[in-house]
Amino acid sequence: MKILKITGLLLFVAGFFVFNASFFWADYRLTENAVKKSIHDEQKQALFLTEASAILDRPVSSNFEFIHYVSEIFETINEKQLTKYAITEDELDRLAKLSEATFSIANVDSVFRTSNETSSFKNKVFKDFGGSLESRTFSSPEELHTELKNVSAKVRDYAIINRAGFDRYAQKDIKYSLAKASAESPVRNNPLLYLLLTFGLCIIGAALYILPKIKESKGIKNNNIFFHPMKNVGWLGILTGTWLIVFYVILYFFPEYMTNWIIMVDPISEMLNGHEAGRFFLYGFIYTLCILVMGVRMIIHYRHSKYQIFRTLSVMFFQTAFAFLIPEFLIRLNKPYFDFKNIWPLDYSFFFDFRLDQLRESGALGIFMLGWGIALIIIAVPVFVYFFGKRWYCSWVCGCGGLAETLGDPYRQLSDKSLKAWKIERWMVHGVLAFAIVMTAAVLYTYWTKSSWFLIVDSYSLREVYGSFIGAAFAGVIGTGFYPLMGNRVWCRFGCPLAAYLGLIQRFKSRFRITTNGGQCISCGNCSTYCEMGIDVRWYAQRGQNIVRSSCVGCGVCSAVCPRGVLNLEVKDEEGRFGKPILIGNNNAKLDV
């Protein structure tokens, strides 16, 4: 048994090593084809090719160097375009002279003739940005001049790079796609082999490590958890957390560096959806594997409890089918990508213009999806929470919950149980919910009115801020990267707006509660320690009070680890749900303490 475990560990480490090594393990040879594939505008293509001549068809030996070259090319092009298309003082003077006290946009045609390419460009952008000056009267030539200068500044800031060069969004996309198309690596030559050497080894290793546990007797085996360097924020935990954080930062903010990994899963992506893989395909693939492999571990660990077995099978199923396979098949069928179990506001982009448009353009299926998504929000959430508690989603269906309950299970004891943490939690999670609602309202307002200003903010920047700070940084980087540091539900507890919504209903209108068994609690603290949501379960149990907390995800682990059988997740009549603290057994104590 010991030998199996050690072999498993070694295989896992080997697979993990190959995976990390393959990040660096490619040459990059920029080809004309790659450029044509990545840049669709022909003029920009040509510009890029001219500037790139120095590295064209020459291998560059690392992703960092390659990205560096590409960035430099963008810089050069942008600078050149700025010089070329900038509106000069002289041009502004001429324009001013042509105008009397009242400005006429028609004058633009005389200064910027459409006969040559440069001035034709200037003509267009000046009209776009200076259109509002038409027929305006100016009290002095200076005033007019100032206004004209403003227009030229706007052109410089917003038009030239956007239209004739590469803005930062375009740069990001192109860098990624160039890096992916240019990579020449053993992985590219034989992706399946590397899939085997990385994920394959890791899975086999994990299986060898996990499966022998079946031989131990059934029951709670939390032995040595707080002595373990992985599970008690020891060196291994800190290392793992750091790795996860770096992985997420690369995934969300610097995907252009990780193309070699993505190439590895290209064949799988092509098999499933007919297209090459993107970064989120890779992410979904890893995510699903983690839930499946660690789900098996979870089931073995808690196999004395059918509740835990069913619950874990459920998250494994929903992740694999709903989050991973069905959306890929939809893409293969040329239908919109859609995760039928993802609910706004966790799925914060559900009401974004491009998604609404996509659904509206997809005929009956699209409309069904739209209706389904809305029904989940306004019917499924309240009804199911009423009957089962928020657990129906958070620990049975949700993908974030699924990962937390499987990959994250070894870290559940690290959540902070202090009263202070609870206070912070309530402010934060409801704050994010409010933010999500305002952001979505702004986005919808813009969608219908076409005006980007919503009350006092710009809906585009609002959604960008939400996307990068909440969607990527909080849910991803912190949410998972902090598993080994702050427990497995950091996101669910402090950040998830859907959890906040589900929680409000659970707190105020639900049949769900955790009941305590009379006077049997011995205040040992196992329940509180292993509550991933940081609920001080013992506080209630030792005074014989039901646990009715908005954050409880109903994982049932408190009930499983209690050595005295004190806790039970129950759905019953709402009456008496909150209950008075009663400790059975004592005739002469009328308690309300």
Add this chain to the structure above:
Amino acid sequence: MVIHPVFNLTMKHIVIIGNGISGVTAARHIRKNSDYQITIISSETRHFFSRTALMYVYMGHLKFEHTKPYEDFFWKKNRIDLVFDHVVKVNAERQQVDLKSGNTLHYDALVIASGSRSNKFGWPGQDLVGVQGLYSYNDLVLMEGNTKAIKHAVLVGGGLIGIEMAEMLLTRGIRVTFLVREPEFWSSVLPMEEARLITNHIRSHHVDLKLTTELREIISDHEGKVKAVKTEKNEIIECQFVGLAVGVSPNIEFLSDSGIRTNNGVLVDSYLQTNIPNVYAIGDCVERTYQLPGRKNIEQVWYTGRMMGEVVAQTICGTPSKYEPGPWFNSAKFLDIEYQTYGTVSNVLSPAEDDFYWEHHGQKKAIHFVWNKDSKKFLGVNTFGIRLRHEYFDRWLRQKKDIQFVIAHLQEANFDPEFFERHENEIANAFYQKYPSFKAA
């Protein structure tokens, strides 16, 4: 809660000796019901922790921090003063306690909640290095040191603390030999059927359980450390650690010349008052001078300490209340098997009693009912691997339900988590098979 104004006008000082579950419960309830000044003295740990969780700290399930039921700010916030000191003497005449530090504290009411200490029966070698009991935080620290890098341990005494020590040692990969006087594990308390179930379970964990075996002496090496034990059967077992888990006794030595009457424990009346007015005693250290049906006069469990704390607080705050615990209940865990009991199930059936035992084939689950032969009144239940509702059994025992009622309503009293396999029908069928007369009725 009603606050009695008469008592509230004078600011009394309540001093509590012991910050275990009893003393702390008393303090919390006194605070809730009054504005008295409250001081808890303890020389064990600065803050209240759960003694029952000591094993989990050793096994790495918990950190010591986790065993504290209240965060450290709780005490100040609730104006409960904590004094980390040892009471060397109680001077009842002058209403003061003398502390080891030389300080004295005056009290208007004193609550003695000093708990227990591990028994030692004068075995040769019982004070050697590597020989210890498990009761206090200090014992835990000691055990951590005593068991570092050792291979073999011997435990003496087949009770609840013994089995906990066995489980603890197993998690460190230490071989355990367990000397138990009784013919089956804990058969001084459990009926034979259950005792056998637990015996088998302990053995399935590769514990070398030696039944009907008693300790004769503990043998030292040349450095004064334990080297082996010798049993009454003259068997010598080499070991580097001996755990003595042969019960606990009230911890009352410091009261010896205080004028407070003691026997095995501090003697109290039904108001938990000692022979001296305004001096009360609660918890493990108490010996009741009055009888309660089906209960012993010294009860050293968590729940009784807590209940006494609740009651004494009422009395001190002006609502004199008798300590009248309801039906007995308790629970424990034997390695993987959870155990609960409600009412009275003695290890040997009395002639007036009848019983029914059911055990699952394959899974480690069992249930044992006892009732009065003539009246059919249900008397108690032991349950293993099946959780039962305290509330229901407490009610049924108080309402003196008969056994048929209990069997028929067993389903409602089940407290197992959702989706767990249920056995009520199986149990009922087996019951009616054995006692067909009940079916007709």
